[in-house]
Amino acid sequence: MFCSTALAARIEHAEAGLIAAGTEAARQRGGAAFAIPIGGGAACFAGENSPFNKVVGLGFGGAPDGAGLDAIETAFSAEGVATQVELSHLADPDIGAMLTGRGYVLVGFENVLGRPLDGTEHRVAPRGVEIRPSGDDEFETWLDVVVDGFAAPDTQGVAPHEEFPREMIAAATRDMATAGATRYVAVHDGVIAGAGSVRMADGVAQLTGAATLPAHRRHGIQTALLAARLVDAAAAACDIAVVTTAPGSKSQENVQRRGFHLLYTRAILVKPAPEPTA
Incomplete structure (x- = not known):
């Protein structure tokens, strides 16, 4: 099965929607939470140690600017957590260089499979x-x-x-x-x-x-x-x-x-x- 950038964008949009919706559910339970749109995706925080604490879907709505990244890094830092970005290798290629230039470190990978x-x-x-x-x-x-x-x-x-x-x-x-x-x-x-x-x-x-x-x-x-x-x-x-x-x-x-x-x-x-x- 071939994955075009258009298909990857659909999948990443769905992923961002899922994590943002889960974050909103956490907020409604009464916890500290935020979901900030950025670069076609979302920066989400749903409480300390939550699997939802990450930036998802980035890079299919244009590369974020420095001010946008400053804002989400500040939001995560205010909660005492690192800023974690999950970046598809089919996203805008300029984003990886932008992130590493800001001090981001590669810590792992995950695979997206489909049928x-x-x-x-x-x-x-x-x-x-x-x-x-x-x-x-x-x-x-x-x-x-x-x-x-x-x-x-x-x-x-x-x-x-x-x-x-x-x-x-x-x-x-x-x-x-x-x-x-x-x-x-x-x-x-x-x-x-x-x-x-x-x-x-x-x-x-x-x-x-x-x-x-x-x-x-x-x-x-x-x-x-x-x-x-x-x-x-x-x-x-x-x-x-x-x-x-x-x-x-x-x-x-x-x-x-x-x-x-x-x-x-x-x-x-x-x-x-x-x-x-x-």
Whole structure:
């Protein structure tokens, strides 16, 4: 699958929308939060140690000027956190040089993979497994399953450059659901054994996490969860599904086995917050 700069712009716009919406959900819960538009993307802060604390979607709406970067760096510094930019390698090439010239340091990468949705998707029904939308009455169970999955990190491939406390993963997952992600559960032998979600925006289906409880693994639950989300996304007129993984990870290997292609890579660049003055 070929990824043009136009397709990358669509995906990055959807990503910025997701993180900004999740940040707004965090703000509505009463926490300190901001989402500042910049360079076609957004600079977001959703509380200390939040996975949403970053600049996303940058570089597809023109390169930011120095004043714009000054403003977001000041906003992050006021919260005592570094400014982290996730920059697609298909974005405006001048931005990387601009950031490194301002003291940003490359700390890692993440891969964006996708597959077209063309109506050939079909559901998968392993024995004893049922995939269904998740109701509000079981939200906490859904949340626990997803968070438990994130608590068991992928050990294959490149190690992530940061880790998050369990409570912040739970808060971000809750906010992502509030931001419009459709929730699913997998029932295996009568109990909820897996969970996942998808957010659909502008024809892009963003796979926003899935997990299976250890006791129920190797029964085809992840495959069935993925298939259900792809079928429903295609029915909702999405033409592409995307997922973000760590480079060389088991997650990347699994989705590539299921028809996803590597579209582009995001460089993760960080500028530390200034040390507080005495």
